[in-house]
Amino acid sequence: xxxxxxxxxxxxxxxxxxxxxxxxxxxxxxxxxxxxxxxxxxxxxxxxxxxxxxxxxxxxxxxxxxxxxxx
Amino acid sequence: xxxxxxxxxxxxxxxxxxxxxxxxxxxxxxxxxxxxxxxxxxxxxxxxxxxxxxxxxxxxxxxxxxxxxxxxxxxxxxxxxxxxxxxxxxxxxxxxxxxxxxxxxxxxxxxxxxxxxxxxxxxxxxxxxxxxxxxxxxxxxxxxxxxxxxxxxxxxxxxxxxxxxxxxxxxxxxxxxxxxxxxxxxxxxxxxxxxxxxxxxxxxxxxxxxxxxxxxxxxxxxxxxxxxxxxxxxxxxxxxxxxxxxxxxxxxxxxxxxxxxxxxxxxxxxxxxxxxxxxxxxxxxxxxxxxxxxxxxxxxxxxxxxxxxxxxxxxxxxxxxxxxxxxxxxxxxxxxxxxxxxxxxxxxxxxxxxxxxxxxxxxxxxxxxxxxxxxxxxxxxxxxxxxxxxxxxxxxxxxxxxxxxxxxxxxxxxxxxxxxxxxxxxxxxxxxxxxxxxxxxxxxxxxxxxxxxxxxxxxxxxxxxxxxxxxxxxxxxxxxxxxxxxxxxxxxxxxxxxxxxxxxxxxxxxxxxxxxxxxxxxxxxxxxxxxxxxxxxxxxxxxxxxxxxxxxxxxxxxxxxxxxxxxxxxxxxxxxxxxx
Numbered sequence: 001x002x003x004x005x006x007x008x009x010x011x012x013x014x015x016x017x018x019x020x021x022x023x024x025x026x027x028x029x030x031x032x033x034x035x036x037x038x039x040x041x042x043x044x045x046x047x048x049x050x051x052x053x054x055x056x057x058x059x060x061x062x063x064x065x066x067x068x069x070x071x
Numbered sequence: 072x073x074x075x076x077x078x079x080x081x082x083x084x085x086x087x088x089x090x091x092x093x094x095x096x097x098x099x100x101x102x103x104x105x106x107x108x109x110x111x112x113x114x115x116x117x118x119x120x121x122x123x124x125x126x127x128x129x130x131x132x133x134x135x136x137x138x139x140x141x142x143x144x145x146x147x148x149x150x151x152x153x154x155x156x157x158x159x160x161x162x163x164x165x166x167x168x169x170x171x172x173x174x175x176x177x178x179x180x181x182x183x184x185x186x187x188x189x190x191x192x193x194x195x196x197x198x199x200x201x202x203x204x205x206x207x208x209x210x211x212x213x214x215x216x217x218x219x220x221x222x223x224x225x226x227x228x229x230x231x232x233x234x235x236x237x238x239x240x241x242x243x244x245x246x247x248x249x250x251x252x253x254x255x256x257x258x259x260x261x262x263x264x265x266x267x268x269x270x271x272x273x274x275x276x277x278x279x280x281x282x283x284x285x286x287x288x289x290x291x292x293x294x295x296x297x298x299x300x301x302x303x304x305x306x307x308x309x310x311x312x313x314x315x316x317x318x319x320x321x322x323x324x325x326x327x328x329x330x331x332x333x334x335x336x337x338x339x340x341x342x343x344x345x346x347x348x349x350x351x352x353x354x355x356x357x358x359x360x361x362x363x364x365x366x367x368x369x370x371x372x373x374x375x376x377x378x379x380x381x382x383x384x385x386x387x388x389x390x391x392x393x394x395x396x397x398x399x400x401x402x403x404x405x406x407x408x409x410x411x412x413x414x415x416x417x418x419x420x421x422x423x424x425x426x427x428x429x430x431x432x433x434x435x436x437x438x439x440x441x442x443x444x445x446x447x448x449x450x451x452x453x454x455x456x457x458x459x460x461x462x463x464x465x466x467x468x469x470x471x472x473x474x475x476x477x478x479x480x481x482x483x484x485x486x487x488x489x490x491x492x493x494x495x496x497x498x499x500x501x502x503x504x505x506x507x508x509x510x511x512x513x514x515x516x517x518x519x520x521x522x523x524x525x526x527x528x529x530x531x532x533x534x535x536x537x538x539x540x541x542x543x544x545x546x547x548x549x550x551x552x553x554x555x556x557x558x559x560x561x562x563x564x565x566x567x568x569x570x571x572x573x574x575x576x577x578x579x580x581x582x583x584x585x586x587x588x589x590x591x592x593x594x595x596x597x598x599x600x601x602x603x604x605x606x607x608x609x610x611x612x613x614x615x616x617x618x619x620x621x622x623x624x625x626x627x628x629x630x631x632x633x634x635x636x637x638x639x640x641x642x643x644x645x646x647x648x649x650x651x
Contacts, residue, residue: 001147027157028148029184032198035191 004028006061012048014058025058038065072304075280077252078543079297080263082600083272084315085229085250086308089290089301091281092214092232102172113166116173119212124153126208148198149205174213181206229290231281235262245269250292252280252299256538264576267598268352274299276540321647325603329360333595333606337613341588343606344400344596346574350391353401355599360606363399363457365596366522366574367392369445370408382444389452400457402522402572402596403449404501405474406442407463409434426536431464436473446481450492461499461522466506471517503527508556515567522596523560525575529553548577549630549637554586558625561591572596581648582637584608589621604648611644 007014007025014025018040023030025044036042042062046054104112127149135143152158158180165176185202188195227249234255251266256275266273272294284290284301291300291311295318300307333343344365345356353364372380372388380388393401409430422428435442449460462474475498485492502508503524511521525548530537532553535546548554557573564571572594577583579597584605587595597605620640627633642649 001144001151004151024157027155028151029155030157032191032195033184033187035195037192 001028003058003061004031006058007054010046010048010050010054012046012051012054014044014046014051014054016058017043017045072307073283073301075252075277075283075299075301077274077277077280077297077299078256079273079294080256080275081251081267081269081271081273082294083250083270083318084294084311085272085292086303086311086315087227087229087249087289089284089286089288090228090230091284091286092230092235102175103170104166104172106170109167109170112171112173113163115213116162116166116176116209119173119209120153122212123205123208124150126212127153145201148201149208152202152205153209174210177206177209177213229292231284231290233281243269243271245271250290250294252277252290252292254278254281255540256543264598265348267579267600268346268348270600276543278540322603324647325607328603328606328610329358331360331606331610333362333609335588335609335612335614335617337615339588339614341592341609342400342572342594343602343609344402344572344594345599345602346579346596347392347599350388350395352599353392353395356602357396357399359599359602361599361602363396364392364401365572365594367401367403369404369406373406373408379441379444382448385445385448386451389448389458393452393456393458396456398456400459401453402499403452403458403460404522405432405449405460405462406435406445407431426530432462432470432474433464435462436470436477439477442477443481443484446478447485447492450478450481450485450496451490453493453496454491458493459497459499459520461501461518461520463501463524464503464527465500465514466504468510468513468517471500471514475517501527502560503531505532505556508560511560511563512567515563515569518569520570520572521560521564523557523571523573523575525553525557525573525577528556528575532556547630547634548575548583549633551625551628551630551633554624554633557587558590558621565591570594579605581605581608581645582634582641585612585617585620585640585644586624586637588612588614589617589619589624604645608641608644 004026015022016025016031016034017023018034018036021034023033025031034042044055044058046052127146131143131146131150134146161180162176165171165180166173169176171179181202185199188199188202225247227247229250229252230243230248231252232254234253235251248271251262251271251273253262253273253275254277256262263273263275272292274292274294274297277299280299280301288302291303291307293299293311303311332340334340342362343360344363345352345359345361346366346368347353347356347364348368348371356364367389369385372385389403407430409425409428429437449458452458462471465471465474478498482492482494497519499518499520499522500507500514501524502511502514502521504527507514508528515521526537529535529546529548529550533545533550535542537543537546548557561571570593573587573592574596578587578595579601581604584595585608588609595605620637624633624636627636
């Protein structure tokens, strides 16, 4: 939830991948499809004016082990 | 012409064009719409999503106030799901390019996700429940939009549906809905009870009548024989027209009994009361010749509203009935919510087995502020009138004592606040579980009266879900086991000098009148339309006859023998009701 909420704050198009599956980071249903658990390696791609900041903040959130386990 | 057999639950015959309602919840049929309607279908869905979001926001607010922010956070996921752009695009695609009906699009897309999530690690799989919850809500709002149109019909129609909730049945336009045919359900499903109260000919348990009928087809709904005829030929229609005329005449002939007492030919008088859900029905009970209200179901105040009714709402509804009945008895049953009603649709995690779950008095004792509000309204409404109250689904003494303690607490509160109320209101209980029936002697010492609820008593004794059409045929209060319990409760009541009433469907079924009289039942409480017929039977027999019937019935060892015997005996007493 937190992850998708944060992604939606940015204007850039953001994608997140788990292995070969790449989805829209702003869609909660899509992000759930990644089935990411603790320890999963995710990669981000962002495209737009705030792309760099988006990737940085999202990575911080994930690495910080935020409460919600979904992402 | 095609004939479908179901269970007739509300008598009478209806002939007219069919309106087929969409399925609800988990059984959405694949349905497509013409290309030029796709856009309209999409805006219908958007509207339903909007309504769903508002509902969830309300629910989140309520939950945060009552339980806490943490729990309310669950609804963030529901909201996030409905806001999800990818999901929105999928819905739009399925409707605009796949020409799917909105309901089908929602079900297909969300179930696709649910299936995928189920295969994932546990904590993700758990989200499937939320996905289903959202699906249900959106579908309810979609279908609700259509169902509301049942309140504004232009012509007389026969309504065919997979299932209806009691509140949907109650909200229907009585002027124009001439008959109901339902795929699901059994004899005592709540839809059946409401349909009977509204005198709408109804057949349930038809399995697939909605699949076999198209909107606009002529159908005959025969609530007497439990038959639906799709596309009848001229001759059949003529036969039925004649049959309905005959029925109308019979019912009119009973009108003459209205002001006469329910007394046997040899002078044994019983009390004949009516069961109601809506205040206005009290009038019907009196018009039909009932002597008061033996069961006032209070759930409908809750089912019809979006939020909990206030003390004043309840007080006004109860007081209206009390005043309409002008010094005749009114017996109010405290909230019987749960199982198939209300609590499930509002609970985030539905109970696995709601009929054995947190329903009725259990639900009330776990929601004391709500329960107290109702008791206050009842005690206030009963001032200066013969009003009493009783608790549903009591299974043990502790529950009864707790409920009675709540009444005492409320009396103290009202006294302190100096609000006018009753302090001496008789308090009774439903005997509707085998536990209560078997232990009725202990209960007899602590209540002022018993009311036997044979619908639940039969359901719990026979282990049959009366709403499940696959087993509904096993449901019958004529089972010797059920009858033995009924007999014991009536006897115990006599021994302790307690009034015993019977308020299940059995009381309004003419086949059981002789038997119940013979078992010593003093108070019959039935659906208003059944009152004249039951009175007619009582007035046509002697106590001696009834005692003989009861003795004979108790010697049979199967419900089939019992029903055959009772049918034959009733037919002797009231041949007019059987003429075809």
